[in-house]
Amino acid sequence: MEPQVRTLVDISGSPAALKGRADLVLERARWAAEIFQRYDRDLTMAIVDAVAAAAHGNAGRYAEWAVKETGFGVVEHKRHKNEMTAFPLVDFYRDEDFVNPRIDEARKMVEIPRPAGVIMALTPSTNPIATINYKILISLMTRNAIVISPHPAARECSVDAARALAQAAVEAGAPDGVIQIIEDPTIPLVEQFMGSPKTSLILATGGTAMVRSAYSSSSPAIGVGPGNAPVFVDSSADLSKAAKRIVESKSFDNSALCTNESVLITLAETDARLRQCFKQARAHVCDDDDVARLRRYLFHDRGFNIECIGRDAVWIAQECGIRVPDGTLILLAPVGQIGVEEPLSREKLCPVLAYHTVNSRRQAIAQARAVLRLAGAGHSAAVHTGDEQVAMQFAAAVEAYRVVVNAPCTQGAAGFQTALAPTFTIGTGFFGRSSVGENIGPQHLIQWTRLAYNSDASEPFGHYHGLSSGFSGPLPEAPADGVPGSNGYRTPSPSPRPSQDTLPGVTRDELRRMIAEELRAVLGK
Amino acid sequence: MSQAKLEFLDRSRAFWNPGKTQDWQDMGVDLVIDRREGYYLYDMDGRRLIDLHLNGGTYNLGHRNAELVEALRAGAERFDMGNHHFPALARTALAEALAACAPAPEMVYTAYGSGGGEAIDIALKTARHATQKRKIVSIVKAYHGHTGLAVKTGDDRFSKLFLSEDTQGEFIQVPFNDLNAMEDALRGRDVAAVIMETIPATYGFPMPKEGYLPAVKRLCERYDALYIADEVQTGLMRCGEIWACTKYGIEPDIMVTGKGIGGGMYPIACVLITERCGGWLKEDGFGHISTGGGAELGCIVAMKVLEMVQRPEVRTMVRNISDYMRAGLDQIMAEYPDFFIGIRQHGVVMGLEFNHEQGAKPVMKHLYDNGVWAIFSTLDPRVLQFKPGLLMTQAECEEVLRRVEIGVGLARDELMGARRRHG
Numbered sequence: 001m002e003p004q005v006r007t008l009v010d011i012s013g014s015p016a017a018l019k020g021r022a023d024l025v026l027e028r029a030r031w032a033a034e035i036f037q038r039y040d041r042d043l044t045m046a047i048v049d050a051v052a053a054a055a056h057g058n059a060g061r062y063a064e065w066a067v068k069e070t071g072f073g074v075v076e077h078k079r080h081k082n083e084m085t086a087f088p089l090v091d092f093y094r095d096e097d098f099v100n101p102r103i104d105e106a107r108k109m110v111e112i113p114r115p116a117g118v119i120m121a122l123t124p125s126t127n128p129i130a131t132i133n134y135k136i137l138i139s140l141m142t143r144n145a146i147v148i149s150p151h152p153a154a155r156e157c158s159v160d161a162a163r164a165l166a167q168a169a170v171e172a173g174a175p176d177g178v179i180q181i182i183e184d185p186t187i188p189l190v191e192q193f194m195g196s197p198k199t200s201l202i203l204a205t206g207g208t209a210m211v212r213s214a215y216s217s218s219s220p221a222i223g224v225g226p227g228n229a230p231v232f233v234d235s236s237a238d239l240s241k242a243a244k245r246i247v248e249s250k251s252f253d254n255s256a257l258c259t260n261e262s263v264l265i266t267l268a269e270t271d272a273r274l275r276q277c278f279k280q281a282r283a284h285v286c287d288d289d290d291v292a293r294l295r296r297y298l299f300h301d302r303g304f305n306i307e308c309i310g311r312d313a314v315w316i317a318q319e320c321g322i323r324v325p326d327g328t329l330i331l332l333a334p335v336g337q338i339g340v341e342e343p344l345s346r347e348k349l350c351p352v353l354a355y356h357t358v359n360s361r362r363q364a365i366a367q368a369r370a371v372l373r374l375a376g377a378g379h380s381a382a383v384h385t386g387d388e389q390v391a392m393q394f395a396a397a398v399e400a401y402r403v404v405v406n407a408p409c410t411q412g413a414a415g416f417q418t419a420l421a422p423t424f425t426i427g428t429g430f431f432g433r434s435s436v437g438e439n440i441g442p443q444h445l446i447q448w449t450r451l452a453y454n455s456d457a458s459e460p461f462g463h464y465h466g467l468s469s470g471f472s473g474p475l476p477e478a479p480a481d482g483v484p485g486s487n488g489y490r491t492p493s494p495s496p497r498p499s500q501d502t503l504p505g506v507t508r509d510e511l512r513r514m515i516a517e518e519l520r521a522v523l524g525k
Numbered sequence: 526m527s528q529a530k531l532e533f534l535d536r537s538r539a540f541w542n543p544g545k546t547q548d549w550q551d552m553g554v555d556l557v558i559d560r561r562e563g564y565y566l567y568d569m570d571g572r573r574l575i576d577l578h579l580n581g582g583t584y585n586l587g588h589r590n591a592e593l594v595e596a597l598r599a600g601a602e603r604f605d606m607g608n609h610h611f612p613a614l615a616r617t618a619l620a621e622a623l624a625a626c627a628p629a630p631e632m633v634y635t636a637y638g639s640g641g642g643e644a645i646d647i648a649l650k651t652a653r654h655a656t657q658k659r660k661i662v663s664i665v666k667a668y669h670g671h672t673g674l675a676v677k678t679g680d681d682r683f684s685k686l687f688l689s690e691d692t693q694g695e696f697i698q699v700p701f702n703d704l705n706a707m708e709d710a711l712r713g714r715d716v717a718a719v720i721m722e723t724i725p726a727t728y729g730f731p732m733p734k735e736g737y738l739p740a741v742k743r744l745c746e747r748y749d750a751l752y753i754a755d756e757v758q759t760g761l762m763r764c765g766e767i768w769a770c771t772k773y774g775i776e777p778d779i780m781v782t783g784k785g786i787g788g789g790m791y792p793i794a795c796v797l798i799t800e801r802c803g804g805w806l807k808e809d810g811f812g813h814i815s816t817g818g819g820a821e822l823g824c825i826v827a828m829k830v831l832e833m834v835q836r837p838e839v840r841t842m843v844r845n846i847s848d849y850m851r852a853g854l855d856q857i858m859a860e861y862p863d864f865f866i867g868i869r870q871h872g873v874v875m876g877l878e879f880n881h882e883q884g885a886k887p888v889m890k891h892l893y894d895n896g897v898w899a900i901f902s903t904l905d906p907r908v909l910q911f912k913p914g915l916l917m918t919q920a921e922c923e924e925v926l927r928r929v930e931i932g933v934g935l936a937r938d939e940l941m942g943a944r945r946r947h948g
């Protein structure tokens with residue numbers, strides 16, 4: 001008979017067991033982070049490149065898996081997002097050095113990068129793999145360890161994807177445990193992780209209860225609040241282009257990105273023409289009955305219907321019993337009110353765009369502010385205009401930290417098709433009760449120790465160039481005395497891989513342009 | 526020392542153990558452990574010590590590990606010690622969990638003792654029954670406990686005191702790492718078993734030479750003796766695998782685990798026995814009776830210990846702790862090359878060797894004064910037992926190294942005079 005390992009007394013749900021498990025994973029991560037700090041930039045980047053290569057290679061497979069598992073989004077768009085968060089992401093930051101000290105002769109200062117330590121990353125169901133790629137790579141660039149808590153709805157593909165990247169990292173010489181993922185992310189377990197003093201920083205993306213509790217945990221947190229982007233189409237805008245861009249944005253991965261436009265505001269004088277442009281761009285403009293059906297479907301008694309997230313417009317229309325032409329890309333839902341009375345003025349994460357008409361620019365701003373007051377403070381907004389005065393007034397008034405001008409907001413606010421940093425974590429800043437208002441990048445995962453000299457001219461600055469920064473690499477392996485072949489030290493010296501060819505002479509602007517072109521290609525534009 | 530402690534020590538001398546109580550005072554270690562948590566001990570006067578003694582791995586997972594406390598608490602809602610005469614749910618469940626991770630596939634049975642010594646006695650009795658021979662070979666300065674048979678395998682300091690040393694020529698001792706002596710002892714084919722600590726702990730962790738243990742196992746096979754692995758100190762992941770004998774390529778006939786298997790929360794010890802050696806369990810299953818042996822609450826805790834030490838994270842932790850401690854100790858050794866002369870290591874089992882007959886004793890004392898509790902090797906006081914826990918944090922390890930560097934320096938100065946200048 002084979003022995004079975006059985007549990008007679010199950011304590012797995014007890015606070016002690018949950019804390020014990022969280023502590024163990026986090027402590028392993030702390031060890032990894034501590035050892036990682038011994039690595040120099042070449043070895044660090046060799047690991048980053050190896051992981052990016054693995055992420056790139058797996059992009060298609062996990063795009064399919066994610067769509068199958070979650071039901072959200074479009075495989076082809078997800079594949080592209082997964083690829084974007086591999087090589088292009090790394091190349092975007094390639095020229096930045098998060099490892100070596102910076103020497104500032106003029107100010108007589110030396111700045112030494114200090115990694116946060118252990119990043120606790122919550123990842124969403126809507127962009128599971130792209131967010132995992134992105135968070136892992138920015139953590140590795142800055143020599144941090146990362147523990148991922150995947151959204152339960154995307155658990156399987158997330159666990160598999162993170163494990164694959166962890167393996168690639170360790171094979172390239174990273175400390176064991178530098179990338180870990182929680183395989184059964186129940187709320188009480190994840191709360192243990194977030195509240196632990198072993199967690200250095202929580203990096204929260206998603207729209208779930210977990211993100212909210214990240215803020216209220218005792219650990220430092222950077223997070224996205226939910227988005228709910230208002231987009232103002234001004235009378236000075238090229239209406240046809242505006243409509244096209246908004247449709248492109250709303251249909252990209254079926255609005256599964258939190259930067260997608262949620263409520264369109266336009267002026268009465270442009271209303272009719274704009275609707276016409278939208279129809280030409282393959283949007284369906286709903287009538288009152290359609291809107292009532294949509295409202296009932298998207299916001300049922302129990303709140304927002306997550307079934308609709310990342311579904312395509314035709315599918316949603318069918319579910320609601322709305323007749324739309326084949327090939328319809330988005331549903332435009334005219335609403336008479338904005339605020340608590342109108343659920344459609346909330347975040348929707350599907351290709352449904354509330355559409356509201358106002359009488360003046362002043363009123364447009366008031367309504368845009370109201371949209372963000374309802375939800376999405378600190379996140380994103382967009383404006384389509386030919387008048388910089390309008391753009392300026394709008395941006396200065398709305399409580400959003402990125403206002404995309406004449407571009408699709410989904411892509412633009414996330415740093416694709418604009419010069420913002422490419423990201424899958426949008427800092428919602430003070431308006432959104434978060435600590436960072438920018439697009440999150442590797443720079444947010446380190447802080448700097450500043451060596452500051454007496455500024456008196458009589459006190460000379462030291463010669464810091466070429467000073468050893470004390471990078472000693474991986475820990476030598478301790479001997480297991482008496483075990484054949486293990487006498488004395490064995491220093492694992494992972495041969496630094498030849499670094500991924502940066503495209504020679506490519507500037508960041510060019511890279512951005514290439515990324516944008518690739519995105520356009522995906523979108524068939 | 527507080528008045529309260531002074532009074533307590535008098536009571537300890539009066540009612541518990543005058544000799545032991547006084548010996549520690551003489552060695553300058555006035556420790557009376559009160560609170561304990563994780564890898565910290567708190568003296569009754571409130572001083573904190575980092576525990577690197579861990580009672581030989583009893584506290585591998587830390588003192589009062591919260592998961593083990595919870596397992597014991599939850600277990601007590603259903604179980605007590607149990608009735609040792611009857612088939613018992615928890616005893617069988619633990620036996621299965623042990624069989625599933627045993628160092629040899631044929632190890633199917635588990636017999637239980639209430640402590641390591643009793644389990645060693647069971648192992649020796651099992652070997653005698655299986656081979657129908659009496660002689661037992663052990664290592665000079667081996668330590669297997671102080672019960673009836675176990676005490677005879679060890680240093681005669683502990684047997685003679687009680688007029689319990691071997692007088693029949695049944696217990697033979699050979700030097701460690703000496704294959705010729707071992708072969709001489711076995712050649713007569715009248716030996717039931719060789720009992721071997723995978724790394725002799727109380728002897729200060731002298732390390733088996735490459736090939737020594739497998740050669741002993743081969744000699745056992747050649748001369749019809751059984752190989753008993755005493756994994757009381759070396760098991761449970763301390764050497765990077767659940768049983769250290771596996772690292773040396775040994776599949777023992779009988780294996781003993783104790784100390785850490787009870788998580789420091791409920792005493793229990795286990796003897797794993799192969800089908801071939803377990804004859805007495807069929808012939809007369811009541812052959813060894815122990816009311817406390819394999820108490821079911823202990824089994825519940827032990828199952829949790831086994832589950833915990835086999836988590837993949839623990840493996841990484843042990844490797845990091847071993848590597849990190851070694852790197853730090855090497856640096857300290859380089860600081861005091863005339864005094865701190867060697868490190869014996871396998872995983873988190875470490876012995877620090879000093880260049881003085883009693884060198885580990887002042888080191889122990891100065892570490893104690895500097896907030897670290899590590900004990901000298903009773904049977905080789907040149908060596909300090911240095912045994913970090915499986916779950917030590919990087920910060921704790923760094924803290925230990927900082928204090929060890931200071932303590933070693935002070936001990937060196939005490940024994941060898943004023944600090945030489947160097948560098």
Ligand SMILES: Cc1ncc(COP(=O)(O)O)c(C=O)c1O
Binds near residue numbers: 581722783
């Ligand atoms: C290797 C070894 N075996 C056996 C024992 C005996 O265990 P116990 O003290 O539980 O009887 C010990 C105790 O120190 C030991 O170190």
